[in-house]
Amino acid sequence: MSSREEADHAGPNAPLLTSTDHHDRDLSPDPADNVDLAPELEYSGGWFIWILTISAGISGLLFGYDTGVISSTLVTIGSDLSNRPLTTLDESLITSCTSLFALVASPFTGVLADKYGRRKVILAADALFALGALAQAFTSQVGGMIFGRSIVGLAVGSASAITPLYISEVAPTQARGRLVTVLSLLITGGQVVAYIVGWLFSEMPGGWRWIVGLGAAPAFLQFAILIFLPETPRWLVQAGSEDRAAKVLTRIYHGCPDRDQGVRRVLRGIRREIEEEAEEMGQSEIPDANMHWFHDTSQRAHDLFYVGGNRRALTIAMMLQGLQQLCGFNSLMYFSGIIFTALSFSSPTLTSLTVAVTNFVFTLFAFGLIDKIGRRRILLYSIPVMILALLACAVVFSSMEISFEPESAQKANPNANSNSPLLVLFCLAVFVASYAFGLGNVPWQQAELFPLNVRSLGSSLATATNWGSNFVVGLTFLPMMRWISPTWTFVIYAGVCAVGWVAVHAIYPEMSGMGLEDVKGLLADGWGVEESLRRRRSMKHI
Numbered sequence: 001m002s003s004r005e006e007a008d009h010a011g012p013n014a015p016l017l018t019s020t021d022h023h024d025r026d027l028s029p030d031p032a033d034n035v036d037l038a039p040e041l042e043y044s045g046g047w048f049i050w051i052l053t054i055s056a057g058i059s060g061l062l063f064g065y066d067t068g069v070i071s072s073t074l075v076t077i078g079s080d081l082s083n084r085p086l087t088t089l090d091e092s093l094i095t096s097c098t099s100l101f102a103l104v105a106s107p108f109t110g111v112l113a114d115k116y117g118r119r120k121v122i123l124a125a126d127a128l129f130a131l132g133a134l135a136q137a138f139t140s141q142v143g144g145m146i147f148g149r150s151i152v153g154l155a156v157g158s159a160s161a162i163t164p165l166y167i168s169e170v171a172p173t174q175a176r177g178r179l180v181t182v183l184s185l186l187i188t189g190g191q192v193v194a195y196i197v198g199w200l201f202s203e204m205p206g207g208w209r210w211i212v213g214l215g216a217a218p219a220f221l222q223f224a225i226l227i228f229l230p231e232t233p234r235w236l237v238q239a240g241s242e243d244r245a246a247k248v249l250t251r252i253y254h255g256c257p258d259r260d261q262g263v264r265r266v267l268r269g270i271r272r273e274i275e276e277e278a279e280e281m282g283q284s285e286i287p288d289a290n291m292h293w294f295h296d297t298s299q300r301a302h303d304l305f306y307v308g309g310n311r312r313a314l315t316i317a318m319m320l321q322g323l324q325q326l327c328g329f330n331s332l333m334y335f336s337g338i339i340f341t342a343l344s345f346s347s348p349t350l351t352s353l354t355v356a357v358t359n360f361v362f363t364l365f366a367f368g369l370i371d372k373i374g375r376r377r378i379l380l381y382s383i384p385v386m387i388l389a390l391l392a393c394a395v396v397f398s399s400m401e402i403s404f405e406p407e408s409a410q411k412a413n414p415n416a417n418s419n420s421p422l423l424v425l426f427c428l429a430v431f432v433a434s435y436a437f438g439l440g441n442v443p444w445q446q447a448e449l450f451p452l453n454v455r456s457l458g459s460s461l462a463t464a465t466n467w468g469s470n471f472v473v474g475l476t477f478l479p480m481m482r483w484i485s486p487t488w489t490f491v492i493y494a495g496v497c498a499v500g501w502v503a504v505h506a507i508y509p510e511m512s513g514m515g516l517e518d519v520k521g522l523l524a525d526g527w528g529v530e531e532s533l534r535r536r537r538s539m540k541h542i
């Protein structure tokens with residue numbers, strides 16, 4: 001038996017740790033705490049973890065719906081707002097205010113999630129989702145629409161920072177990748193639903209009010225369910241409620257043959273992390289989250305930027321999130337209607353649906369394979385396919401006469417009898433499929449990179465990078481298509497992906513199969529790439 005197995009066999013019937021245990025504890029290393037060496041339990045969770053994941057994941061559905069709904073909304077509003085057709089400025093403001101406010105909300109989310117808990121932040125985001133949806137549905141002014149979309153932006157920003165973190169913190173290690181990918185499935189599923197709803201209501205007078213207003217329904221549903229669901233065990237221990245954390249873990253590991261062992265192992269890992277943090281801060285007790293809140297927040301920010309391992313985690317998470325957006329994927333999400341109109345497809349909205357559906361279907365493949373293939377490998381395999389697809393698109397575009405000037409939509413199509421539009425569609429579908437398989441979901445695994453004390457702050461800054469880059473792409477795509485040509489626009493996106501591949505290869509370690517509490521050691525003295533690959537190889541041999 002390995003030392004680690006012995007540690008966890010400290011007795012399956014030994015009582016679970018209680019909130020008072022840590023006061024009697026000596027901080028010197030205890031062999032039973034040696035979680036680094038222990039094999040992870042082969043347990044990927046029962047029904048309870050699925051309920052938690054799907055309930056929290058409804059935020060993803062809302063995020064997808066509210067970002068996917070914009071293209072059909074814009075084309076169906078007509079003159080319903082402010083008694084005039086929308087100007088180009090109105091359209092840009094209505095589209096980009098959501099990403100901008102998401103960018104504003106995400107950094108604060110981390111601070112609030114540490115103080116009030118992860119669950120309360122999700123509930124607050126629900127209230128904002130519902131308010132924003134209703135404000136849009138009942139407005140008669142362009143300004144009201146921008147207000148509603150901005151409120152939705154605050155909701156999307158906080159939900160996208162907090163939900164992956166909640167799921168990572170409740171998930172058993174062996175299923176963490178898949179469970180966080182459920183969130184990506186719900187985001188991309190929400191985008192498909194948005195496209196379908198948009199298409200169904202587009203002919204109805206005032207149908208756009210239903211399109212945007214329907215976004216309130218899942219928010220009410222999630223609010224009702226989440227009230228009954230627990231806070232994450234990690235946050236509970238940090239807040240001094242170890243008894244409650246043990247209860248939640250016992251439910252999570254309910255069907256596991258070694259349930260008590262699993263619960264003890266996770267609790268030990270969390271406590272060890274908190275104790276190390278306390279030691280580093282020169283304290284002898286676990287910090288009380290309420291009393292030391294202000295001090296903790298500035299300490300966390302300091303730790304995030306000045307502790308090497310945390311800074312490395314932040315660099316990786318921000319790099320991945322920036323890459324996810326700067327590869328240009330969302331230009332298809334937001335402007336595929338315009339692209340397919342310029343390519344003279346007879347039904348641009350229906351053609352756009354292929355983008356959303358491909359995105360969803362390949363996220364489904366990622367869901368099935370991510371824990372087997374591993375996060376790093378899935379990216380190293382899929383990014384080159386994205387590059388080839390983008391370059392192929394650029395080549396086809398260079399052989400076409402195509403214009404993205406607004407007035408060109410009315411002109412005769414010079415490519416009417418060529419196969420080029422179909423070829424572009426095919427290349428875009430390959431690009432979307434490879435994106436969905438890797439970059440579309442792996443960056444949302446971000447929470448696992450950070451140790452507990454800086455997890456929510458780090459995750460929210462990485463999420464802010466996502467929204468900042470999303471905003472840049474949304475703002476620059478059409479001008480780039482017009483001014484430097486579609487060919488060069490796609491070559492630039494391919495270049496971003498190539499740089500991203502090199503960065504992933506150099507600094508992103510393999511996180512699959514690692515406990516959340518083991519990550520700190522991995523990034524402590526370097527990027528940990530070799531070490532992580534060694535661990536993964538040896539895990540496969542256990």
Ligand SMILES: O[C@H]1[C@H](O)[C@@H](O)[C@H](O)[C@@H](O)[C@H]1O
Nearest residue numbers: 184187188330333359440441
């Ligand atoms: O993970 C999601 C998903 O890939 C969506 O399709 C995309 O629109 C989002 O920007 C991204 O964060």
